[in-house]
Amino acid sequence: MDTPVESVKPVKTVNVGICGLGTVGSGTFNLLIENAALLANRAQATLRCSHVGARRDNPACDLGGVTVSRDIFDVVRDPDVDIIVELIGGTTDALELTYAAIRAGKHVVTANKAMIAEFGNDIFALAREHGVCVRYEAAVAGGIPIIKALREGLAGNRIEWLAGIINGTGNFILSEMRDKGRDFADVLAEAQALGYAEADPTFDVEGIDAAHKLAILASIAFGMPLHMNGVYTEGITRLQPVDVRYAAELGYRIKHLGIARRTGQGVELRVHPTLIPQERLLANVDGVMNAVLVEGDAVGPTLYYGAGAGAQPTASAVVADLVDLARHISVGQSDRVPALGVADAAVESLPLVPMEQVETIWYLRIQAQDKPGVMSQVANILSARDISIESLIQKAPRPGQSHVAVVVLTNLALQSNMDSAVQALEALDTIHGDIIRLRAETLDG
Ligand code: HSE
Numbered sequence: 001m002d003t004p005v006e007s008v009k010p011v012k013t014v015n016v017g018i019c020g021l022g023t024v025g026s027g028t029f030n031l032l033i034e035n036a037a038l039l040a041n042r043a044q045a046t047l048r049c050s051h052v053g054a055r056r057d058n059p060a061c062d063l064g065g066v067t068v069s070r071d072i073f074d075v076v077r078d079p080d081v082d083i084i085v086e087l088i089g090g091t092t093d094a095l096e097l098t099y100a101a102i103r104a105g106k107h108v109v110t111a112n113k114a115m116i117a118e119f120g121n122d123i124f125a126l127a128r129e130h131g132v133c134v135r136y137e138a139a140v141a142g143g144i145p146i147i148k149a150l151r152e153g154l155a156g157n158r159i160e161w162l163a164g165i166i167n168g169t170g171n172f173i174l175s176e177m178r179d180k181g182r183d184f185a186d187v188l189a190e191a192q193a194l195g196y197a198e199a200d201p202t203f204d205v206e207g208i209d210a211a212h213k214l215a216i217l218a219s220i221a222f223g224m225p226l227h228m229n230g231v232y233t234e235g236i237t238r239l240q241p242v243d244v245r246y247a248a249e250l251g252y253r254i255k256h257l258g259i260a261r262r263t264g265q266g267v268e269l270r271v272h273p274t275l276i277p278q279e280r281l282l283a284n285v286d287g288v289m290n291a292v293l294v295e296g297d298a299v300g301p302t303l304y305y306g307a308g309a310g311a312q313p314t315a316s317a318v319v320a321d322l323v324d325l326a327r328h329i330s331v332g333q334s335d336r337v338p339a340l341g342v343a344d345a346a347v348e349s350l351p352l353v354p355m356e357q358v359e360t361i362w363y364l365r366i367q368a369q370d371k372p373g374v375m376s377q378v379a380n381i382l383s384a385r386d387i388s389i390e391s392l393i394q395k396a397p398r399p400g401q402s403h404v405a406v407v408v409l410t411n412l413a414l415q416s417n418m419d420s421a422v423q424a425l426e427a428l429d430t431i432h433g434d435i436i437r438l439r440a441e442t443l444d445g
Pocket of ligand 1: 139141142166167168169170196197198204209308309310
């Protein structure tokens with residue numbers, strides 16, 4: 001018979017100061033109360049939100065018995081607070097608050113991907129100097145414990161590449177547009193109402209939020225400093241429904257992916273709409289769900305799936321970090337995992353690969369004149385640049401139209417070759433308007 005594990009009574013109270021009481025702040029505040037007993041057992045300490053810093057109260061939270069300050073810096077100044085939870089977002093007050101907390105010797109938990117991606121190198125250096133921890137599980141992929149998976153679960157592997165749907169709002173918009181034919185603006189408004197979207201939703205739809213998250217994932221996966229400015233970023237706003245349909249005819253779905261890949265030249269970092277074979281699990285991740293596919297040299301491909309945004313899922317990640325830190329405080333467990341990036345950077349220094357040198361499969365949609373010889377012109381321009389055609393669809397012209405849509409799927413081709421081919425194709429009299437081009441990934445190695 002199994003011997004029951006006895007729970008040890010928490011001997012210490014760890015005081016948490018939550019700054020920001022919006023969607024994630026209120027979710028975190030309530031989760032600490034709802035799961036208080038089990039968290040105390042896991043943390044070997046009573047985790048208590050003792051101080052909240054927020055411009056206004058949130059009706060979702062009962063703040064009775066909690067000190068409430070309108071000035072968030074009062075929370076840092078409170079000598080009883082052990083851990084600051086930064087949930088105000090942005091990179092101005094949030095950054096100042098984080099630096100102040102570290103200098104005051106307090107640990108920090110944050111969900112702020114923009115702050116970590118842009119200022120993480122300095123934040124972690126300061127935290128090391130002051131002997132405190134900065135945790136950010138909630139910054140990437142909401143409730144999915146992807147940071148822990150990379151730092152701990154996959155620590156035995158050399159990470160080869162990762163590819164993820166890491167913006168819930170964008171994925172929600174693409175899914176609703178594809179399945180229900182809904183309008184872009186209408187779905188975005190719903191994502192905002194549900195608390196998924198960033199304060200500035202262009203961060204979601206232009207890929208900036210995903211770029212922040214990809215920079216963080218890559219720094220952990222490849223042990224490199226954060227390179228937010230090195231992420232090639234393309235959003236979903238210019239995606240047209242017709243390309244979603246043609247991609248489906250070719251057996252693909254279009255997803256907004258963040259991709260980080262180790263190559264012979266260094267590391268590729270890119271966020272862009274991507275055609276994925278429709279039978280891949282990643283192609284079937286819909287709505288606000290996120291998923292990250294990680295390929296390690298020993299384990300092979302592993303997939304992590306879950307809610308990428310929203311109060312409860314994000315609070316789940318914040319509270320996991322709080323339990324870790326509370327254990328650290330209560331039972332003196334030292335930081336078990338390496339500091340972000342710096343530890344491995346000394347072993348291996350990986351440069352970023354410029355986009356011109358990145359090889360992908362390409363989807364092209366060309367409006368061509370419906371007359372003999374045009375197809376061979378297209379094929380010649382592509383083959384002269386070492387680009388071979390995998391499949392090709394030609395649509396019959398609509399009544400009254402002299403142009404036909406030609407959709408091409410290539411084999412792997414360098415971006416520099418494709419840039420040159422598109423320029424040559426667009427210069428032809430027989431080609432009408434701009435060529436639409438999207439990248440495709442097979443995700444199989
Ligand atoms: N706006 C983000 C998203 C929130 O939609 O994924 C979670 O980071």
